[in-house]
Amino acid sequence: MEKEIGRRALLCGAIALAVGVSPSIAEAAVPAAGLTQRKDGKLDIDLTKNPALKKVGGVITIDLSNGSSVAVVRTALGVKGLTVLNLSCTHNGVTVMQNGNQWLCPAHGSQFTLAGKVSQGPARTALFKYPSTATLKTLTIG
Numbered sequence: 218m219e220k221e222i223g224r225r226a227l228l229c230g231a232i233a234l235a236v237g238v239s240p241s242i243a244e245a246a247v248p249a250a251g252l253t254q255r256k257d258g259k260l261d262i263d264l265t266k267n268p269a270l271k272k273v274g275g276v277i278t279i280d281l282s283n284g285s286s287v288a289v290v291r292t293a294l295g296v297k298g299l300t301v302l303n304l305s306c307t308h309n310g311v312t313v314m315q316n317g318n319q320w321l322c323p324a325h326g327s328q329f330t331l332a333g334k335v336s337q338g339p340a341r342t343a344l345f346k347y348p349s350t351a352t353l354k355t356l357t358i359g
């Protein structure tokens with residue numbers, strides 16, 4: 218059920234973009250580019266247009282029209298090194314914010330690693346991960 222809701226949240230409506238910052242060095246936000254919503258509802262991201270994802274720890278965020286936010290995190294090098302997270306806190310749904318190498322929930326203080334694992338409660342479960350596949354040039358979410 219949670220997976221289906223998260224997938225629907227990703228696939229609905231028009232998408233507005235905002236780019237986050239790298240985890241260890243705060244950088245000015247850079248507008249993202251290269252998003253394409255496919256006819257099958259999946260989302261393609263042109264990785265060549267998102268240089269923040271070239272280095273491990275790089276993050277871009279995507280704000281969906283339904284108010285939820287998604288992050289793409291470079292957790293390792295290579296095509297399998299990208300993790301796509303729903304940024305709704307698993308405790309009570311508040312959007313988490315990047316704080317260095319972690320996601321911090323402003324509501325009750327839960328913390329998650331950049332890859333989405335719980336590092337401090339009250340949340341007990343990891344941030345939802347969207348299914349994704351990648352090539353050297355394109356990340357497909359959904």
Ligand code: FES
Nearest residue numbers: 306308309322325
């Ligand atoms: S909603 Fe995030 S810690 Fe409660």
